[in-house]
Structures are given as structure tokens and as C-alpha cells.
Amino acid sequence: MIRFEHVTKRYADGTTAVDDLSFEVAEGELVTLVGPSGCGKTTTMKMVNRLIEPTSGRILLAGEDIADADPVQLRRRIGYVIQQVGLFPHRTVLENTATVPQLLGTPKARARARAAELLELVGLDPAVHGGRYPEQLSGGQRQRVGVARALAADPPVLLMDEPFGAVDPVVRERLQNEFLALQKSVRKTILLVTHDLEEAIRLGDRIAVYGSGTIEQFAAPAAVLGSPATPYVASFVGADRGLKRLAVTRVEAADLEPADLEPALDPAGPKAPSGAAPAATVELGASLREALAALLQEDSGRIGVTDPVSGEPAGVLTPAGVHRALRRARAQDA
Numbered sequence: 475m476i477r478f479e480h481v482t483k484r485y486a487d488g489t490t491a492v493d494d495l496s497f498e499v500a501e502g503e504l505v506t507l508v509g510p511s512g513c514g515k516t517t518t519m520k521m522v523n524r525l526i527e528p529t530s531g532r533i534l535l536a537g538e539d540i541a542d543a544d545p546v547q548l549r550r551r552i553g554y555v556i557q558q559v560g561l562f563p564h565r566t567v568l569e570n571t572a573t574v575p576q577l578l579g580t581p582k583a584r585a586r587a588r589a590a591e592l593l594e595l596v597g598l599d600p601a602v603h604g605g606r607y608p609e610q611l612s613g614g615q616r617q618r619v620g621v622a623r624a625l626a627a628d629p630p631v632l633l634m635d636e637p638f639g640a641v642d643p644v645v646r647e648r649l650q651n652e653f654l655a656l657q658k659s660v661r662k663t664i665l666l667v668t669h670d671l672e673e674a675i676r677l678g679d680r681i682a683v684y685g686s687g688t689i690e691q692f693a694a695p696a697a698v699l700g701s702p703a704t705p706y707v708a709s710f711v712g713a714d715r716g717l718k719r720l721a722v723t724r725v726e727a728a729d730l731e732p733a734d735l736e737p738a739l740d741p742a743g744p745k746a747p748s749g750a751a752p753a754a755t756v757e758l759g760a761s762l763r764e765a766l767a768a769l770l771q772e773d774s775g776r777i778g779v780t781d782p783v784s785g786e787p788a789g790v791l792t793p794a795g796v797h798r799a800l801r802r803a804r805a806q807d808a
């Protein structure tokens with residue numbers, strides 16, 4: 475969907491911000507660009523909507539060289555979310571969200587109805603927040619409006635530059651989770667810039683780890699953590715990558731013990747107050763981090779795992795199961 479072919483950007487003062495970059499983002503894929511300040515992430519992103527023109531190389535969007543596209547037409551196909559959301563201060567939240575579709579000719583009533591739907595989708599109540607002005611919102615709420623506004627024109631591609639940067643870590647994690655759930659339903663092709671490795675890991679289908687103007691590794695989060703391609707990537711992901719790995723490894727059925735083993739041994743049956751059936755549960759597919767957090771709260775050393783589709787118990791997870799999952803993840807990376 476987005477393809478970089480040997481793209482270089484040299485600024486007028488001679489700074490090479492991006493050096494011979496080639497990579498591809500598939501349709502519906504979310505790729506995070508992560509790396510230290512000044513490594514060329516924002517330059518990469520702004521070349522996609524032609525806020526910055528490459529010095530050499532080319533960028534294709536859905537197979538078309540964007541150099542041949544009219545920049546205004548191009549930007550209509552590409553939503554853009556930035557950290558300092560850039561809402562119009564004298565327009566209400568609803569008006570802000572409906573602005574782009576209205577500019578594109580959608581009748582006012584329809585644009586507003588759609589804006590209200592989108593506000594709801596990003597977790598804001600249009601009846602409560604729609605009539606407010608940006609200054610009457612918290613930082614996290616403003617960022618949600620920024621995401622809703624970018625989605626309003628229904629562009630196939632979204633560029634997001636530190637979209638959750640301006641909020642505290644707790645709100646940030648909530649926004650990230652909501653955004654992931656949203657992405658599952660809207661399936662946009664997304665390039666997201668962050669300097670925060672945890673964010674890159676949590677959100678990215680794949681991560682591009684930047685060195686200085688070049689990509690040192692372009693791979694799924696588990697592969698970046700499990701098999702760093704270069705010493706630079708290894709030091710960037712850090713010594714605690716074992717812990718970070720928990721966030722990207724999922725609980726699978728093969729990691730579980732049968733759910734009915736212990737209750738069957740318990741003469742009082744599964745409903746006995748003996749605590750045989752674990753109180754805490756997670757769903758199959760939950761991250762190991764979530765599972766481990768639940769496990770640490772359980773004196774019994776086991777938690778229940780349910781099937782998210784049927785809601786039925788799928789089995790029981792113990793510390794041995796966590797080890798099994800980690801071994802499996804390591805084997806898959808090898």
C-alpha cells in the first residue's frame with residue numbers, strides 16, 4: 475500500500491535525515507517507526523503526504539508514484555494525526571470532527587451524524603462532549619478528537635506522529651488499547667511515529683527500528699525483541715527485553731492445563747469453596763503480561779483461561795504454562 479524505494483532526504487544545510495530507505499507497508503497494516511530523537515522518523519512520514527519532498531528515490535501509494543499526484547488530492551486520501559492535535563479553538567468538538575467531510579462536500583447534517591458516530595467510536599459521548607470547545611477537554615480527550623477527525627474523511631491511510639504523546643502514561647495506555655480495538659474494525663494502513671519502544675511494540679504489526687537515517691530492523695515486535703538484527707537494536711530494545719516480550723506473546727491453548735483436572739479430584743466438586751476453580755481469568759489470546767499480572771494476584775498460582783468466542787473455560791494457566799509460551803515464542807523467532 476505504501477512503498478518506499480531507495481528514498482533519501484538531504485536538507486539544504488547538508489543534513490541527511492533519511493538515507494536510502496526501502497520498505498513496504500501492507501494494506502491494513504500498522505507499522506510503527508521508532509528510534510531516538512533526530513533519527514529521521516518524522517521526515518519519513520512527512521514525505522508520504524508530501525509535506526517534505528524526497529531528494530531521491532520514490533514513494534508509491536497503492537502502486538502510484540506520489541510525485542505524480544496532486545498534493546491536495548493526495549492529502550485527502552491520507553489522514554494525519556499529530557501530537558499537538560491542532561483542533562480549531564473556536565469550533566465545537568462536533569464541528570471540528572465534521573470539518574473535513576464538509577469541506578469535501580458532504581451535506582452538513584450527514585457530516586455531523588457521522589462525526590457523532592466517530593466520537594462515540596473513540597470513546598467520547600457526542601451528547602456530552604460534542605458541544606464543548608477544545609479548551610474544555612482534557613489532553614487525552616483532545617487526542618481522541620484528533621483521531622476521530624482524522625478518521626472522519628475515511629482515508630485509507632493514516633499518518634500518526636506521536637499521537638498519544640501529550641498525555642500521562644495511564645491515559646496513554648488506555649488510549650492505545652482503545653485505538654487498537656478501533657483499528658481492528660477500521661483496518662486502516664497506518665504509519666505511526668513514536669520514540670517510545672513500549673508503544674511501538676504494543677501497537678505495531680511490524681516495527682521499523684531507526685538508527686541514524688536508516689532502518690536497522692523491520693520486523694514483527696516479537697522478532698525485534700527475540701532476535702535483534704544488530705548490536706544497535708539489541709541495545710535500543712535494552713536488557714529488559716525479556717519483560718517486554720511478555721507484552722507481545724499471546725496465551726495459546728497449548729500452554730494450558732485441562733480446566734477440569736483439579737475439580738474432578740476434589741470430592742466437593744467444582745463449586746467447592748476450596749478455591750479449586752481459579753477466580754481470576756484471562757481470555758485466550760491475552761498477552762502473557764496480562765496473564766502474568768493476573769497470576770501474581772492469585773495465591774493458588776493458577777488462573778482460568780476462557781475462549782473469547784464461546785465464553786467457555788479453555789483451561790488453566792500456571793507458571794509452567796507461561797514458560798511453555800515463552801519457549802514457543804523463542805522457537806518461532808529462531
Ligand SMILES: Nc1ncnc2c1ncn2[C@@H]1O[C@H](COP(=O)(O)OP(=O)(O)OP(=O)(O)O)[C@@H](O)[C@H]1O
Nearest residue numbers: 485487489491510511512513514515516517518669
Ligand atoms: N528543515 C530541516 N532542515 C535541516 N535539517 C532538518 C530539518 N528538519 C529536520 N532536520 C534534521 O533531520 C534529522 C531528522 O529529523 P526528524 O525530524 O525526521 O527526526 P525524528 O526522528 O522525527 O526526531 P524527533 O523524535 O526528535 O521528532 C535531524 O537531524 C534534524 O535535525
